[in-house]
Amino acid sequence: MNQEIRDIFDRVAPVYDQLNNWLSLGQHSIWKEMTVKWSAAQPGNTCLDLCCGSGDLAFRLARRVGTRGRVYGVDFSPKLLAVAQARAQSHYPQPAISWLEADALDLPFDANYFDAATMGYGLRNVMDIPRSLAELHRVLKPGAKAAILDFHRPRNQQMRAFQQWYLSSIVVPLAQQLGLKKEYAYISPSLDRFPTGEEQVGLARQVGFTWVTHYPIANDMMGVLVVSK
Ligand SMILES: C/C(=C\Cc1cc(O)c2ccccc2c1O)CCC[C@H](C)CCC[C@H](C)CCCC(C)C
Numbered sequence: 001m002n003q004e005i006r007d008i009f010d011r012v013a014p015v016y017d018q019l020n021n022w023l024s025l026g027q028h029s030i031w032k033e034m035t036v037k038w039s040a041a042q043p044g045n046t047c048l049d050l051c052c053g054s055g056d057l058a059f060r061l062a063r064r065v066g067t068r069g070r071v072y073g074v075d076f077s078p079k080l081l082a083v084a085q086a087r088a089q090s091h092y093p094q095p096a097i098s099w100l101e102a103d104a105l106d107l108p109f110d111a112n113y114f115d116a117a118t119m120g121y122g123l124r125n126v127m128d129i130p131r132s133l134a135e136l137h138r139v140l141k142p143g144a145k146a147a148i149l150d151f152h153r154p155r156n157q158q159m160r161a162f163q164q165w166y167l168s169s170i171v172v173p174l175a176q177q178l179g180l181k182k183e184y185a186y187i188s189p190s191l192d193r194f195p196t197g198e199e200q201v202g203l204a205r206q207v208g209f210t211w212v213t214h215y216p217i218a219n220d221m222m223g224v225l226v227v228s229k
Protein backbone atom coordinates (compact mmCIF):
# COMPACT_ATOMS: atom_id res chain seq x y z
CA MET A 1 0.00 0.00 0.00
CA ASN A 2 2.89 2.40 0.77
CA GLN A 3 4.13 1.45 -2.69
CA GLU A 4 0.75 2.37 -4.26
CA ILE A 5 0.82 5.83 -2.68
CA ARG A 6 4.43 6.37 -3.74
CA ASP A 7 3.52 5.34 -7.31
CA ILE A 8 0.64 7.87 -7.40
CA PHE A 9 3.04 10.69 -6.51
CA ASP A 10 5.75 9.47 -8.86
CA ARG A 11 3.19 9.59 -11.70
CA VAL A 12 1.87 13.09 -10.86
CA ALA A 13 5.39 14.55 -10.40
CA PRO A 14 5.77 16.03 -13.93
CA VAL A 15 2.58 18.12 -13.63
CA TYR A 16 2.25 18.45 -9.84
CA ASP A 17 3.23 22.12 -9.41
CA GLN A 18 1.38 23.33 -12.49
CA LEU A 19 -1.86 21.58 -11.52
CA ASN A 20 -1.74 22.86 -7.94
CA ASN A 21 -1.35 26.42 -9.27
CA TRP A 22 -4.22 26.05 -11.75
CA LEU A 23 -6.63 24.13 -9.55
CA SER A 24 -6.25 26.28 -6.45
CA LEU A 25 -6.11 29.49 -8.54
CA GLY A 26 -2.74 30.15 -6.90
CA GLN A 27 -4.27 29.99 -3.40
CA HIS A 28 -2.08 27.09 -2.23
CA SER A 29 0.88 29.49 -1.99
CA ILE A 30 -1.02 31.54 0.59
CA TRP A 31 -1.98 28.42 2.57
CA LYS A 32 1.65 27.28 2.55
CA GLU A 33 2.91 30.70 3.66
CA MET A 34 0.50 30.60 6.63
CA THR A 35 1.73 27.10 7.48
CA VAL A 36 5.38 28.19 7.57
CA LYS A 37 4.45 31.19 9.72
CA TRP A 38 2.63 28.93 12.21
CA SER A 39 5.66 26.60 12.41
CA ALA A 40 7.45 29.57 14.07
CA ALA A 41 10.73 28.75 12.25
CA GLN A 42 13.40 31.36 13.08
CA PRO A 43 16.70 32.45 11.49
CA GLY A 44 19.44 29.90 12.23
CA ASN A 45 16.98 27.05 12.95
CA THR A 46 17.25 23.44 11.80
CA CYS A 47 13.88 22.60 10.23
CA LEU A 48 12.10 19.60 8.76
CA ASP A 49 9.65 19.59 5.85
CA LEU A 50 7.95 16.20 6.04
CA CYS A 51 6.39 14.78 2.84
CA CYS A 52 8.09 17.69 1.05
CA GLY A 53 7.10 16.66 -2.50
CA SER A 54 8.40 19.27 -4.95
CA GLY A 55 9.58 21.40 -2.02
CA ASP A 56 7.23 24.41 -1.78
CA LEU A 57 7.27 24.44 2.03
CA ALA A 58 10.98 23.56 2.25
CA PHE A 59 11.89 26.57 0.06
CA ARG A 60 9.77 28.84 2.25
CA LEU A 61 11.37 27.44 5.41
CA ALA A 62 14.83 27.95 3.89
CA ARG A 63 14.06 31.64 3.29
CA ARG A 64 13.08 31.96 6.98
CA VAL A 65 16.07 30.15 8.49
CA GLY A 66 18.57 32.00 6.27
CA THR A 67 22.19 31.06 5.62
CA ARG A 68 22.90 30.06 9.24
CA GLY A 69 20.01 27.56 9.27
CA ARG A 70 19.36 24.22 7.57
CA VAL A 71 16.23 22.57 6.16
CA TYR A 72 15.71 18.85 5.55
CA GLY A 73 13.12 17.95 2.91
CA VAL A 74 11.94 14.35 3.36
CA ASP A 75 9.75 12.36 0.97
CA PHE A 76 9.47 8.78 -0.31
CA SER A 77 8.72 9.70 -3.95
CA PRO A 78 12.01 9.81 -5.89
CA LYS A 79 10.32 11.57 -8.82
CA LEU A 80 8.95 14.44 -6.70
CA LEU A 81 12.30 14.73 -4.91
CA ALA A 82 13.97 15.07 -8.32
CA VAL A 83 11.60 17.95 -9.14
CA ALA A 84 12.49 19.58 -5.78
CA GLN A 85 16.21 19.17 -6.47
CA ALA A 86 15.89 20.63 -9.97
CA ARG A 87 13.99 23.62 -8.55
CA ALA A 88 16.73 24.12 -5.92
CA GLN A 89 19.40 24.17 -8.67
CA SER A 90 17.64 27.08 -10.34
CA HIS A 91 17.62 29.16 -7.11
CA TYR A 92 20.33 31.75 -6.48
CA PRO A 93 21.80 31.70 -3.91
CA GLN A 94 21.42 27.93 -3.40
CA PRO A 95 18.99 27.28 -0.52
CA ALA A 96 20.37 25.39 2.50
CA ILE A 97 18.18 22.32 1.93
CA SER A 98 19.12 18.64 2.14
CA TRP A 99 16.72 16.35 0.24
CA LEU A 100 16.25 12.87 1.71
CA GLU A 101 14.32 9.87 0.40
CA ALA A 102 12.74 8.35 3.54
CA ASP A 103 9.49 7.18 5.10
CA ALA A 104 7.62 9.61 7.37
CA LEU A 105 6.79 6.61 9.58
CA ASP A 106 10.46 5.81 10.23
CA LEU A 107 12.53 8.99 10.14
CA PRO A 108 16.34 8.79 9.86
CA PHE A 109 16.95 11.45 12.54
CA ASP A 110 17.92 11.41 16.21
CA ALA A 111 15.34 12.39 18.81
CA ASN A 112 15.04 16.11 19.71
CA TYR A 113 16.78 17.26 16.50
CA PHE A 114 14.51 19.93 14.93
CA ASP A 115 13.58 23.46 16.00
CA ALA A 116 10.46 23.51 13.77
CA ALA A 117 8.68 21.41 11.15
CA THR A 118 6.04 21.59 8.41
CA MET A 119 4.04 18.94 6.60
CA GLY A 120 1.88 19.83 3.59
CA TYR A 121 -0.77 17.41 2.29
CA GLY A 122 1.18 14.48 3.73
CA LEU A 123 -0.71 13.41 6.87
CA ARG A 124 -3.81 12.35 4.86
CA ASN A 125 -1.60 10.15 2.70
CA VAL A 126 0.44 8.25 5.30
CA MET A 127 -0.63 4.69 6.16
CA ASP A 128 -0.60 5.25 9.92
CA ILE A 129 -1.46 8.77 11.13
CA PRO A 130 -0.75 8.22 14.88
CA ARG A 131 2.64 6.71 14.08
CA SER A 132 3.50 9.59 11.76
CA LEU A 133 2.59 12.09 14.50
CA ALA A 134 4.61 10.08 17.03
CA GLU A 135 7.68 10.16 14.73
CA LEU A 136 7.26 13.92 14.30
CA HIS A 137 7.01 14.30 18.10
CA ARG A 138 10.18 12.22 18.57
CA VAL A 139 12.37 14.30 16.24
CA LEU A 140 11.22 17.74 17.48
CA LYS A 141 13.07 19.49 20.32
CA PRO A 142 11.06 20.15 23.50
CA GLY A 143 9.07 23.37 22.90
CA ALA A 144 9.43 23.14 19.10
CA LYS A 145 6.37 23.60 16.87
CA ALA A 146 5.10 21.85 13.75
CA ALA A 147 2.40 23.05 11.35
CA ILE A 148 0.53 20.45 9.31
CA LEU A 149 -1.51 21.65 6.31
CA ASP A 150 -4.10 19.47 4.60
CA PHE A 151 -7.57 19.32 3.12
CA HIS A 152 -10.46 19.52 5.59
CA ARG A 153 -14.17 18.66 5.29
CA PRO A 154 -16.14 21.91 5.80
CA ARG A 155 -18.78 21.73 8.56
CA ASN A 156 -21.03 23.97 6.48
CA GLN A 157 -22.96 21.63 4.16
CA GLN A 158 -22.96 24.08 1.22
CA MET A 159 -19.19 24.48 1.41
CA ARG A 160 -18.78 20.70 1.68
CA ALA A 161 -21.02 20.25 -1.39
CA PHE A 162 -18.95 22.86 -3.26
CA GLN A 163 -15.71 21.08 -2.28
CA GLN A 164 -17.02 17.70 -3.47
CA TRP A 165 -18.31 19.23 -6.71
CA TYR A 166 -14.99 21.02 -7.34
CA LEU A 167 -12.98 17.83 -6.78
CA SER A 168 -15.22 15.63 -8.96
CA SER A 169 -16.21 18.11 -11.70
CA ILE A 170 -13.14 20.36 -12.06
CA VAL A 171 -10.09 18.60 -10.58
CA VAL A 172 -10.67 15.06 -11.89
CA PRO A 173 -11.75 16.05 -15.46
CA LEU A 174 -8.74 18.37 -15.83
CA ALA A 175 -6.40 15.63 -14.53
CA GLN A 176 -8.06 13.18 -16.94
CA GLN A 177 -6.91 15.37 -19.86
CA LEU A 178 -3.36 14.66 -18.67
CA GLY A 179 -3.93 10.91 -18.21
CA LEU A 180 -4.04 11.24 -14.41
CA LYS A 181 -7.72 10.63 -13.64
CA LYS A 182 -7.19 7.78 -11.16
CA GLU A 183 -4.45 9.70 -9.31
CA TYR A 184 -6.58 12.83 -8.72
CA ALA A 185 -9.78 10.81 -8.10
CA TYR A 186 -7.91 9.45 -5.05
CA ILE A 187 -8.09 12.86 -3.26
CA SER A 188 -11.83 12.71 -2.52
CA PRO A 189 -12.00 9.28 -0.79
CA SER A 190 -8.78 10.04 1.09
CA LEU A 191 -10.47 13.21 2.40
CA ASP A 192 -13.61 11.25 3.39
CA ARG A 193 -11.42 9.01 5.60
CA PHE A 194 -9.29 11.83 7.03
CA PRO A 195 -9.91 12.76 10.69
CA THR A 196 -11.63 16.12 11.31
CA GLY A 197 -9.64 18.99 12.82
CA GLU A 198 -11.01 18.11 16.26
CA GLU A 199 -10.04 14.45 15.82
CA GLN A 200 -6.55 15.46 14.66
CA VAL A 201 -6.17 17.52 17.84
CA GLY A 202 -7.05 14.43 19.90
CA LEU A 203 -4.56 12.23 18.01
CA ALA A 204 -1.76 14.78 18.45
CA ARG A 205 -2.43 15.01 22.20
CA GLN A 206 -2.38 11.20 22.47
CA VAL A 207 1.18 11.01 21.08
CA GLY A 208 2.39 13.57 23.62
CA PHE A 209 2.13 17.05 22.07
CA THR A 210 1.48 19.48 24.92
CA TRP A 211 -0.13 22.37 23.03
CA VAL A 212 -2.32 21.56 20.00
CA THR A 213 -4.77 23.56 17.89
CA HIS A 214 -6.41 23.26 14.46
CA TYR A 215 -6.97 26.36 12.32
CA PRO A 216 -9.62 26.07 9.59
CA ILE A 217 -8.63 28.06 6.47
CA ALA A 218 -10.08 28.56 2.96
CA ASN A 219 -13.65 28.48 4.28
CA ASP A 220 -12.89 25.30 6.23
CA MET A 221 -11.90 23.46 3.00
CA MET A 222 -8.32 23.30 4.29
CA GLY A 223 -6.90 23.20 7.80
CA VAL A 224 -3.62 23.61 9.63
CA LEU A 225 -2.91 21.49 12.70
CA VAL A 226 -0.35 23.31 14.87
CA VAL A 227 1.40 21.31 17.58
CA SER A 228 4.08 22.01 20.15
CA LYS A 229 6.21 19.37 21.91
C1 LIG B 1 -1.61 21.78 -3.03
C2 LIG B 1 -2.90 21.07 -2.94
C3 LIG B 1 -3.02 19.74 -2.99
C4 LIG B 1 -1.90 18.82 -3.11
C5 LIG B 1 -2.32 17.42 -3.43
C6 LIG B 1 -2.70 16.57 -2.42
C7 LIG B 1 -3.01 15.26 -2.69
O1 LIG B 1 -3.36 14.44 -1.70
C8 LIG B 1 -2.94 14.74 -3.98
C9 LIG B 1 -3.26 13.41 -4.24
C10 LIG B 1 -3.15 12.93 -5.51
C11 LIG B 1 -2.79 13.76 -6.56
C12 LIG B 1 -2.49 15.09 -6.31
C13 LIG B 1 -2.56 15.60 -5.02
C14 LIG B 1 -2.26 16.94 -4.72
O2 LIG B 1 -1.91 17.79 -5.70
C15 LIG B 1 -4.14 21.87 -2.78
C16 LIG B 1 -4.58 22.60 -4.03
C17 LIG B 1 -4.89 21.74 -5.23
C18 LIG B 1 -6.21 21.09 -5.24
C19 LIG B 1 -6.28 20.00 -6.28
C20 LIG B 1 -7.32 22.13 -5.42
C21 LIG B 1 -8.44 21.89 -4.48
C22 LIG B 1 -9.28 23.07 -4.35
C23 LIG B 1 -10.34 23.08 -3.26
C24 LIG B 1 -11.14 21.84 -3.06
C25 LIG B 1 -11.26 24.22 -3.59
C26 LIG B 1 -10.50 25.47 -3.91
C27 LIG B 1 -11.45 26.54 -4.31
C28 LIG B 1 -10.82 27.76 -4.87
C29 LIG B 1 -10.47 27.57 -6.31
C30 LIG B 1 -9.68 28.29 -4.07
Ligand SMILES: C[S@@+](CC[C@H](N)C(=O)[O-])C[C@H]1O[C@@H](n2cnc3c(N)ncnc32)[C@H](O)[C@@H]1O
Pocket residue numbers: 005006009050051052053054055056057074075076077080102103104105119120121122125126127
Ligand atom coordinates in the same frame (compact mmCIF):
# COMPACT_ATOMS: atom_id res chain seq x y z
C1 LIG C 1 0.29 15.90 -1.96
S1 LIG C 1 1.99 15.72 -1.83
C2 LIG C 1 2.45 17.14 -0.93
C3 LIG C 1 3.79 17.70 -1.33
C4 LIG C 1 4.16 19.03 -0.69
N1 LIG C 1 4.31 18.89 0.74
C5 LIG C 1 3.20 20.11 -1.00
O1 LIG C 1 2.59 20.66 -0.08
O2 LIG C 1 3.02 20.44 -2.18
C6 LIG C 1 2.13 14.44 -0.62
C7 LIG C 1 3.52 13.96 -0.48
O3 LIG C 1 3.59 13.05 0.60
C8 LIG C 1 4.55 12.05 0.27
N2 LIG C 1 4.33 10.92 1.16
C9 LIG C 1 3.17 10.25 1.39
N3 LIG C 1 3.35 9.29 2.30
C10 LIG C 1 4.66 9.35 2.67
C11 LIG C 1 5.46 8.62 3.59
N4 LIG C 1 4.96 7.61 4.31
N5 LIG C 1 6.76 8.96 3.72
C12 LIG C 1 7.29 9.97 2.99
N6 LIG C 1 6.57 10.69 2.09
C13 LIG C 1 5.28 10.39 1.94
C14 LIG C 1 4.28 11.79 -1.20
O4 LIG C 1 5.35 11.15 -1.85
C15 LIG C 1 4.03 13.20 -1.71
O5 LIG C 1 5.20 13.81 -2.16
